[in-house]
Amino acid sequence: MITLQQILKDKWVSLISWEHSPLLLPDLNKALSILQKHIQQNHSIWILWDFDTDWITATSSFILWLRDLFPQITTFYRVPERNEGHWVNKNNIDYMNSVWVKLIFTCDNWSNDVEQILYANSLWIDLIVTDHHQITVENYDYCLINCERKDSTYPFSHLCWCGIV
Numbered sequence: 001m002i003t004l005q006q007i008l009k010d011k012w013v014s015l016i017s018w019e020h021s022p023l024l025l026p027d028l029n030k031a032l033s034i035l036q037k038h039i040q041q042n043h044s045i046w047i048l049w050d051f052d053t054d055w056i057t058a059t060s061s062f063i064l065w066l067r068d069l070f071p072q073i074t075t076f077y078r079v080p081e082r083n084e085g086h087w088v089n090k091n092n093i094d095y096m097n098s099v100w101v102k103l104i105f106t107c108d109n110w111s112n113d114v115e116q117i118l119y120a121n122s123l124w125i126d127l128i129v130t131d132h133h134q135i136t137v138e139n140y141d142y143c144l145i146n147c148e149r150k151d152s153t154y155p156f157s158h159l160c161w162c163g164i165v
Contacts, residue, residue: 024154025164030143031128038103038126039070046096047077049107058162059107076101088113097123105130108161111146112136132161 022028038045045066049059059077066075076099088110096104097120104120104127111131120127121142130145146152147159156163 026149027143027145043102044074045103046101047105088116093120117142130164
């Protein structure tokens, strides 16, 4: 069976000259495994991004990449209005659950939203949290790709979210 890592290496990573390996970012392999599981099970993926300018290029690139590699996957996405915050609340998680979303991929947010992450997990929704903001929580038992993590071996901890993608 071909793995997601092999697809990435063959189709995308070979197009890019990496100065530093993205595998130095904590939880990247974990994220690839989670993503692969949901792709194999043909689950819908909700891509939840921030509303500032950092997400425009990064999230668009991510969605195009995901659709190019896996056209069979249904992706939902929504940009929250500024007055809605980052759309991190139980009502919105309940809504995602009601439309059978089984994976939430966050872009540029949710690093510190442990209560909401645990709530989504209690509904059997997996999360891949990607962010670059400072982490204020001590213990996180969820997939968190963030260059600000203390255990990150990536040599530059001030990437914007585009750099994380």
